[in-house]
Amino acid sequence: MKSLDFDFLNITWIDAIDVALVAVLIYYIYSLIRNTLAVNLVLGMVIIVLVYYIVKGLHMELLEAIINKFMSVGILALVIIFQPEIRRFLLHIGKSTFLQKNKAWWGYLFGNKSAEQDNLLRIKPIVDACKSMKKTRTGALMVFVKYYDDEYFNNSCEMIDSKISKRLLESIFQKHSPLHDGAVVISENKIKSASCILPLTDNDKLPAQFGLRHRAGIGVSESTDAVAVIISEETGEIAYAKQGRVRMNVSFGELEKLLNKDF
Incomplete structure (x- = not known):
């Protein structure tokens, strides 16, 4: 055998x-x-x-x-x-990559010991603006990208290229502002553009109460590496969209941690 x-x-x-x-x-x-x-x-x-x-x-x-x-x-x-x-x-x-994940350590070794503190300081005016807009129930859509794609955003946006400021964000989304419709794109520690028209998600399983802001925020997170912060005009509730998934009723503490991690 x-x-x-x-x-x-x-x-x-x-x-x-x-x-x-x-x-x-x-x-x-x-x-x-x-x-x-x-x-x-x-x-x-x-x-x-x-x-x-x-x-x-x-x-x-x-x-x-x-x-x-x-x-x-x-x-x-x-x-x-x-x-x-x-x-x-x-x-x-x-x-x-290892270098990206450990850039805080590299910054520490080469003298940039306050990189994380600087990042929190840049995020603070964004969180403060969200607090104010939540209180007044001002609808807002903020998109955060690490690498600003001129071809993707410039065709439908008004260029601003300004320092991140709580008052500037509030004035952009103020109901009578000509720029309040659409999204603000934040990248490279600047408010790069405003009044951006973004593609809506085609996901038909979203709750019926999701309006255009939520669908645009989810849509841009599906098609790019962006994350989006959405403030509902009806309820003032803050939502956080990433990779096509959305987290609802985000607290200010959670928002700060998420932005610090992703942005």
């Missing part, structure tokens, strides 16, 4: 690392596309692949040829269809 060959079960530590890295990559990609339109796109592509193999098995040559032509441009189609997700994926990799 021939002995069975179990060489394929000889797993080395390199194989274990390989499997672990692939698992981390799959989870990372899933966390980026979760609750976004990309999930529907992936599902659609899986259905097309399944239909292709069914058609091929049934020898339906005409339909097989059509689907095969569609699939032959797979890589190019993936780049075009998933361009926002790929861009966000690369940005997240850049932000997750």
